[in-house]
Amino acid sequence: MPSLGADMEAGKLVEWLVKPGDRVKRGDIVAVVETQKGAIEIEIFETGRIEQILVGLNTEVPVGTPLARIQTELEAMAGTAAAAPPPSAPAVPVAAPPSMPAPVAPSPPPAPLPPLAAPAAAARARVSPAARRLAEAHAIDLATVTGSGPAGAIVYADVERRLGAPVARAEKKRAPGLDLDAMRTAIAAAMARSKREIPHYYLEHQVDVTASEQWLASINAARPPDGRLLIGALMIRSVALAARRFPAFNGFYRDGKFEPSRAVHVGVAIAIRGGGLAAPALHDADHIPLDELMARMRDLVQRTRSGRIRSSEISDPTITVTSLGERGVETLYGIIYPPQVAIAGFGRVVTRPWVVDGAIGPRSVVSITLSADHRVSDGHAGALFLAEIGRLLQEPDKL
Amino acid sequence: MNDLEIRKVVKEELNNIAPEVDLAAIDPAADLREALDIDSMDFLNFVTAIHHRLGVDIPELDYPKLITLDGAVAYLAARLGSIKKQ
Numbered sequence: 275m276p277s278l279g280a281d282m283e284a285g286k287l288v289e290w291l292v293k294p295g296d297r298v299k300r301g302d303i304v305a306v307v308e309t310q311k312g313a314i315e316i317e318i319f320e321t322g323r324i325e326q327i328l329v330g331l332n333t334e335v336p337v338g339t340p341l342a343r344i345q346t347e348l349e350a351m352a353g354t355a356a357a358a359p360p361p362s363a364p365a366v367p368v369a370a371p372p373s374m375p376a377p378v379a380p381s382p383p384p385a386p387l388p389p390l391a392a393p394a395a396a397a398r399a400r401v402s403p404a405a406r407r408l409a410e411a412h413a414i415d416l417a418t419v420t421g422s423g424p425a426g427a428i429v430y431a432d433v434e435r436r437l438g439a440p441v442a443r444a445e446k447k448r449a450p451g452l453d454l455d456a457m458r459t460a461i462a463a464a465m466a467r468s469k470r471e472i473p474h475y476y477l478e479h480q481v482d483v484t485a486s487e488q489w490l491a492s493i494n495a496a497r498p499p500d501g502r503l504l505i506g507a508l509m510i511r512s513v514a515l516a517a518r519r520f521p522a523f524n525g526f527y528r529d530g531k532f533e534p535s536r537a538v539h540v541g542v543a544i545a546i547r548g549g550g551l552a553a554p555a556l557h558d559a560d561h562i563p564l565d566e567l568m569a570r571m572r573d574l575v576q577r578t579r580s581g582r583i584r585s586s587e588i589s590d591p592t593i594t595v596t597s598l599g600e601r602g603v604e605t606l607y608g609i610i611y612p613p614q615v616a617i618a619g620f621g622r623v624v625t626r627p628w629v630v631d632g633a634i635g636p637r638s639v640v641s642i643t644l645s646a647d648h649r650v651s652d653g654h655a656g657a658l659f660l661a662e663i664g665r666l667l668q669e670p671d672k673l
Numbered sequence: 674m675n676d677l678e679i680r681k682v683v684k685e686e687l688n689n690i691a692p693e694v695d696l697a698a699i700d701p702a703a704d705l706r707e708a709l710d711i712d713s714m715d716f717l718n719f720v721t722a723i724h725h726r727l728g729v730d731i732p733e734l735d736y737p738k739l740i741t742l743d744g745a746v747a748y749l750a751a752r753l754g755s756i757k758k759q
Contacts, residue, residue: 494733499721502733504713547693547710575714599712 275329276316277337278309278588279460283402283429285309286334287341296324298344303584305341310460312452312552312581314588322346336402336427400427404463408433452581457550468612472527473648476607477656481664482628484638489670505623506597507568511673512666513595513618514538514559520659522651523616523644524592532615532650541591541611542571544578552578553594553611554587564673598622605641615647618663674727674753680746686722687742690715701742729753 275285289306292298299321307314326343329335401409401416405428409416412433419436421428468474486508494502517524517538525534538560541553556570577583596608597620604624608617621641628637642663646656666673684696691709699708706716720731720739729752731739739745 491733498730499717499724502717504717506713545712547691572714572718576718601706601712 275307275335275337275339275341276585276589278307278314278585279464282309282337282460283404284334284336284423285314287329287331288313290327290331292324292342294324294326298322298324307585308453310453310456312457312550312583315582315584316341317585318344320344320346322350336400336423336429338400402427402429404430405433407467408437412437452546452550454546454548454550457546457552461551464611465609468609472610472612472615474610474645475648475653475656477644477646477653477660478605479642479644479657479660479664481640481642481667482630482637483623483640483667486667486670487623487638501565503564503568504571506599507564507571508667508670508673509597509618509620510540510542510556510559510571510595511564511567512663513593514540515666515673516659516662517593517616518560519662520655522655523646523659525615526592526613527615527647527650528613532647535592537592539590539592541594541614542574543594543596543608544575546579552583552588553591553596554578554583555591557586557590593617595620605643607643608645610645610647615650616659617645618660619643619645676746676750679727679749679753680742682726683723683742683745683749686719686726689722690719696742699742703742704740705742705745706740723749727753728756 275287278285285307286309287305288308290304291306292302292304298304298318300319302318303315304318304324305316307316322344324342325345327341328343329339329341335341400421400423402423405419406416408414408430409419414433414436416428416433419428419432422432423429483505486505490503490505490508517540521534522532524538525532527533537558539555539557540559541555543551543553545551554574556567556574559567562570574587591611591614593614594608594611594617596606596617598606600622602622604621606619606621608619610617619642621643623638623640625636626639627634628639630637642660644656644660646659651659687705687709688694688696690711694709699705705711709715711719716736720736724730727749729749731748731752735748738748
């Protein structure tokens with residue numbers, strides 16, 4: 275069971291898309307897991323053959339539990355019976371704690387989430403990351419907490435009980451898909467952690483996007499609707515390119531230090547009807563052609579709104595973009611999604627009197643904001659980063 | 674295709690975007706973006722769906738003519754009429 279968010283403790287397996295004997299390749303969707311963020315499609319990280327399903331339908335298991343055993347091609351060739359890791363997302367810690375008699379990934383991918391605080395001794399009780407954080411925050415010795423999770427694992431509620439705090443849990447609904455109450459709980463947990471841990475600083479920059487709008491109008495005039503671009507695609511692209519040039523805004527802060535990311539996976543904040551919000555990743559937004567970026571953005575929005583996000587999309591954004599669209603207000607200041615270190619916010623594009631070449635005229639203007647982590651960067655670098663985004667939007671044909 | 678049939682198609686496609694909204698209760702002269710809480714991506718999906726179903730390619734410049742239910746039906750009826758004549 276991959277960790278699909280900083281505060282995820284467990285997930286419920288609601289659908290298997292493979293059975294023993296099936297061949298799978300890296301990136302295939304093999305299962306659907308229900309979490310607070312809704313139903314997440316779990317991608318497999320290895321290529322091989324499914325040997326055994328370890329977790330049955332409608333079973334809730336803690337993060338780290340192997341879901342299935344696969345035989346990789348290498349193992350098949352070597353004729354060994356060694357087990358492969360459970361289906362997992364790239365960049366998600368799936369390695370089981372030592373107390374689990376279970377297969378462990380040979381080389382677990384780097385985790386975007388704070389790993390367990392201490393290397394657990396073999397005899398030590400398993401503790402969920404959220405429970406550990408809560409215990410640390412209140413200086414509670416975990417040895418004094420009784421675990422009620424599977425195999426005696428200590429979960430968040432156990433620490434809450436020890437604190438004498440009420441155990442507040444979002445009501446869980448049975449159907450896979452979007453559970454807005456649970457999603458709100460997940461947003462609350464992530465944002466509260468962000469505000470607790472990340473010293474934000476905020477910058478705003480007003481940018482003339484008339485050139486971008488005119489370029490889009492001329493491109494779109496010659497295209498049928500399914501090939502048209504939205505200004506949102508240009509916004510994501512400009513942030514992705516700027517992030518590549520300014521690595522202090524692209525990556526993860528964990529274990530007390532910043533780890534810049536070479537890849538630029540832009541989390542796209544997507545509002546969900548009825549009051550939900552998710553920010554799944556648009557992978558390699560700095561490399562894919564703009565038309566493909568737009569097509570992927572449409573697909574991502576559609577899948578997110580219908581409750582079909584993939585595990586890698588939920589776990590590996592390296593920076594987030596949030597945009598209010600055409601009916602919002604002029605400025606928004608985002609809250610960083612941990613363990614990321616920056617979020618760029620775009621307000622509504624408005625027509626304003628603007629000075630161009632010494633003359634005042636009506637121009638399309640957008641407010642771009644940056645909320646960034648002061649542990650990693652300063653306002654000076656942030657200003658250069660924002661200015662770069664604004665500059666890129668002046669030359670849309672080069673995006 | 675008459676106006677009633679066009680209206681049915683438009684409502685079906687709007688319903689795909691905003692399934693929880695009762696379209697019968699929407700003022701046909703209200704701004705759909707406000708009434709249905711739809712964003713530019715939703716609107717693009719709506720225009721794309723209409724293009725696929727009715728064969729009417731709606732240029733961006735004409736988007737303002739489609740922001741109400743009545744406006745969309747009248748626009749599409751006119752466009753379909755002119756296609757037929759050609």
